[in-house]
Amino acid sequence: MKSLRTLKELEISEILELLEDARKFKNGMVYKLTDKVIANLFFEPSTRTQNSFNMAELKLDMKVINFNAAMSSLQKGETFYDTIKTFEAIGVDALVIRHSQDKYYEEISNIKVPIINAGDGVLSHPSQTLLDLFTIYEEFGKFEGLKVMIVGDIKHSRVAHENIDTMTRLGMKCCVSGALEFKEDCFNWKDFDEGLQEVDVVMMLRIQHERHNEKMQISISEYLEKYGLTHSRVKKMKPQAIIMHPAPFNRGVEIADNVAECEKSRIFKQIENGVFIRQAIIKRSLSWFILWKMQKFMRIKK
Numbered sequence: 001m002k003s004l005r006t007l008k009e010l011e012i013s014e015i016l017e018l019l020e021d022a023r024k025f026k027n028g029m030v031y032k033l034t035d036k037v038i039a040n041l042f043f044e045p046s047t048r049t050q051n052s053f054n055m056a057e058l059k060l061d062m063k064v065i066n067f068n069a070a071m072s073s074l075q076k077g078e079t080f081y082d083t084i085k086t087f088e089a090i091g092v093d094a095l096v097i098r099h100s101q102d103k104y105y106e107e108i109s110n111i112k113v114p115i116i117n118a119g120d121g122v123l124s125h126p127s128q129t130l131l132d133l134f135t136i137y138e139e140f141g142k143f144e145g146l147k148v149m150i151v152g153d154i155k156h157s158r159v160a161h162e163n164i165d166t167m168t169r170l171g172m173k174c175c176v177s178g179a180l181e182f183k184e185d186c187f188n189w190k191d192f193d194e195g196l197q198e199v200d201v202v203m204m205l206r207i208q209h210e211r212h213n214e215k216m217q218i219s220i221s222e223y224l225e226k227y228g229l230t231h232s233r234v235k236k237m238k239p240q241a242i243i244m245h246p247a248p249f250n251r252g253v254e255i256a257d258n259v260a261e262c263e264k265s266r267i268f269k270q271i272e273n274g275v276f277i278r279q280a281i282i283k284r285s286l287s288w289f290i291l292w293k294m295q296k297f298m299r300i301k302k
Contacts, residue, residue: 002285003115005105006124007166015130015166021280022134022273025059031279032061033286036093039065041084042118043099048247048271049118049127053096056278065092084108094285114285125158128246129166131277132159135270136201139242144171149195151227152205152254153182159246160187160205175199178227181217182207192227196236203244204229204254220253230256234264242266 007015025031038057042050050066057064067087074083080099085108087095094114097104102121119125133143140146148167154160154176164174164187175190176183183189196202207223224230229243237243243255243265251257260267 003105003117004126004281004285005115005117007126007129007162008124012169015133015170018130018277018280018284019134019137021283022130022276025276025279026273031283033282034061035063036060036286037063037065037091038094038096038282038286039067039087039092040096040118041067041069041087041098043069043080043097044119046098046118048274049098049125052271052274053116053118053127053278053282055275056282059275059279060282062282080104081107084111088113094282116281116285119158122156122158122161124162125246126162127274127278127281128159129162130281131270131274132163132203132244132246133166133170134273134277135244135266136242138269138273139266140200143167145173146201147173147175147199148201148203149175149177149190149192149199150203150205151177151192151229153207154178154184154187154205155182157205163203178205179218179223193233193236196233197238200238200241201244202229202237202241203246204249205246206248206250206254224253224256228254228256229259231258231262234259234262237264244270247271 040050040053054064054066072078072083084095084097088111092113094116096116096118098118099120102123104120105115105117108115117124117126136146137143150160150163160176167174175188175195177190177192177195218226241264243259243262245255245267247267249255249260249267251260259265
């Protein structure tokens with residue numbers, strides 16, 4: 001099956017194919033998956049990813065089930081595995097899943113419908129990385145040699161982890177910055193103000209308080225002053241450099257209110273592009289799955 005668990009499992013050519021399909025969707029390509037049923041199972045809160053998938057599914061003319069964890073049998077003690085197995089049993093054609101557990105998909109490896117990872121723990125968020133890449137390519141027309149600095153809560157960010165891995169594979173040069181308490185030694189750490197003057201893309205991250213075991217060591221006002229993207233810092237950026245953020249963003253914390261929608265910001269462009277990328281992802285999973293089911297039916301018929 002063509003599930004999408006992490007971009008590490010894809011060849012570069014497969015990643016580029018997804019980006020090309022997203023471009024076609026953005027330019028008006030029509031592709032219908034009429035009568036196919038997809039379920040969105042979000043075990044963590046989400047605005048952009050869940051509703052972006054939902055919009056992509058509607059544009060593909062699919063029937064959509066949106067699962068509500070708070071109103072489900074999870075509250076009665078049902079396991080994650082049995083919840084997923086139930087959706088397979090009732091006949092959905094694909095599952096979009098977000099969960100706080102790292103590599104949750106390994107627990108449900110025997111599920112026989114495509115699984116699209118909408119974020120797992122702090123490790124992977126493939127659709128976000130793809131929409132980031134799509135937005136960058138629209139801006140610069142290339143990946144090779146571009147410099148990217150990701151700033152913020154690196155340690156707890158699945159966006160940072162998957163982006164850095166995939167961007168490096170594509171020939172981009174990545175560095176990270178932010179408060180030292182969020183530092184990870186495996187990444188190239190750079191002084192924030194110094195890096196701003198060198199990179200083509202500045203990607204800000206929110207502080208993921210929900211994943212912290214201890215309270216942040218500095219105040220919000222100190223954080224903005226030391227590690228936030230303010231108007232004065234934007235002035236240090238290269239003329240053609242752009243600002244990105246996977247969102248949700250906290251105005252006045254990691255990004256100043258007057259910066260979030262400034263001329264260099266591509267944050268809402270990322271959100272727009274997320275729909276086209278997710279159309280491409282679903283097309284990849286379901287077009288293959290439809291063919292597989294047809295071949296299986298023909299074998300049984302023989």
